[in-house]
Amino acid sequence: MDxxxxxxxxxxxxxxxxMxxxxxxxxxxxxxxxxxERKRNSRVIAMIHRQEALSFLGFPLARYINIDDSEQVLRAIKLTDDDVPIDFILHTPxxxxxxAEQIAMALKKHKAKVTVFVPHxxxxxGTLIAMAADEIVMDENAVLGPVDPQLGQFPAASILKVVEEKPIAEIDDQTLIMADVSRKAIQQVTRTVETILKDKMPPERAAEVARIMATGTWTHDYPIMVDxxxxxxxxxxxxxxxxxxELMALYPQPQQQRPSVQYIPAPYERRNGAQTR
Known part of the structure; x- marks a missing residue:
C-alpha cells in the first residue's frame, strides 16, 4: 500500500x-x-445526566430532564409487569x-415496589421523581434539592416577593405577568408534591413538606442531605x-486537557496500623 x-x-x-x-x-x-436486575429481581431504569462528548470532535452536550426522557421512562414502565419491582437510578441537575411530573406520577402508579437510587x-x-418512590436509596454524601419552580433565571418565589414588597405603581407589566405565572406555578408544584406524598405520610405532614419544598424556603441549589x-x-x-x-463509572465526563481530580482507582484499607491496597 502506498x-x-x-x-x-x-x-x-x-x-x-x-463510534x-x-x-x-x-x-x-x-x-x-x-x-x-438479576441481583435484585427487578427492572432497572437509569436516567443519568452528564455531559457527553459528541462524535470525535468532543463538543460537550449538557443534559437535563426533558420530554424525550419522560417518553423513554414511561415506555420502560409500560413494558414492566405490575408485579415487577422498578429500580430507578437517578443522577440529574x-x-x-x-x-419530571410525568415520570413521578408514572412511578407512583406502579403497583410493585419502586426504589430510586441517588448515588450523587x-x-x-430529580427530587420530585425521587419522592414518588417507595424507597429512596442515597449515598451517605448524596443530596436532593428543593422543587420550587423557576421562571427563566429567577425563582418564582422571589418574583412574588417583589410584588409583595413594592408598590403596585412601581412595578412594570412584565413583572406583574411573571408574578401571576409564578403564583400559579408554585400552586401547581405544591399540589403535585402533596399528591405524591399523601400515601407516604399523614395529609397534614404531606402539605407541610410540600410547602417547604415548593415555595422557596431555601435557594434552589440548597443541598438536602440524608439526615x-x-x-x-x-x-x-x-x-x-x-x-x-460501577454503572456510574461507565458514564464518564468528557476528558479535559488537565484533570481537576486525580486518585488511584483502587480501594484502600487499613489493617494493623498499615495501609493496604
Whole structure:
C-alpha cells in the first residue's frame, strides 16, 4: 500500500474509533444493568445526566430532564409487569417540570415496589421523581434539592416577593405577568408534591413538606442531605448496591486537557496500623 492509501485508512479508522468506543461503552452499561436486575429481581431504569462528548470532535452536550426522557421512562414502565419491582437510578441537575411530573406520577402508579437510587445528586425535578418512590436509596454524601419552580433565571418565589414588597405603581407589566405565572406555578408544584406524598405520610405532614419544598424556603441549589431528608419524612436508606457505583463509572465526563481530580482507582484499607491496597 502506498502512503496515501495508508493515510486514508488511518483517517477512516480514526473516525470510526469513537463510534466503536461508544458501542462498547453502551454494551458495558447494559451488562451492568442486567447484573443489578438479576441481583435484585427487578427492572432497572437509569436516567443519568452528564455531559457527553459528541462524535470525535468532543463538543460537550449538557443534559437535563426533558420530554424525550419522560417518553423513554414511561415506555420502560409500560413494558414492566405490575408485579415487577422498578429500580430507578437517578443522577440529574433537574429539568422541565412537566417531564419530571410525568415520570413521578408514572412511578407512583406502579403497583410493585419502586426504589430510586441517588448515588450523587438528584436536584429539582430529580427530587420530585425521587419522592414518588417507595424507597429512596442515597449515598451517605448524596443530596436532593428543593422543587420550587423557576421562571427563566429567577425563582418564582422571589418574583412574588417583589410584588409583595413594592408598590403596585412601581412595578412594570412584565413583572406583574411573571408574578401571576409564578403564583400559579408554585400552586401547581405544591399540589403535585402533596399528591405524591399523601400515601407516604399523614395529609397534614404531606402539605407541610410540600410547602417547604415548593415555595422557596431555601435557594434552589440548597443541598438536602440524608439526615434532613429523613427529618422531612422521606423514606431514605443508605444501602447503596456497589453495582450502582460501577454503572456510574461507565458514564464518564468528557476528558479535559488537565484533570481537576486525580486518585488511584483502587480501594484502600487499613489493617494493623498499615495501609493496604
Amino acid at each position: 502512503f496515501f492509501s495508508l493515510l486514508w485508512l488511518f483517517i477512516i479508522l480514526s473516525s470510526l474509533q469513537p 466503536l468506543q461508544q458501542r462498547i461503552l453502551m454494551m458495558q452499561r447494559i451488562n451492568k444493568m442486567r447484573e443489578l 433537574g429539568g422541565l417540570v412537566l417531564a 445528586y438528584a436536584m429539582s425535578g 434532613e431528608a429523613r427529618e422531612l419524612g422521606l423514606p431514605v436508606s443508605t444501602e447503596m448496591p456497589q453495582e450502582v457505583y
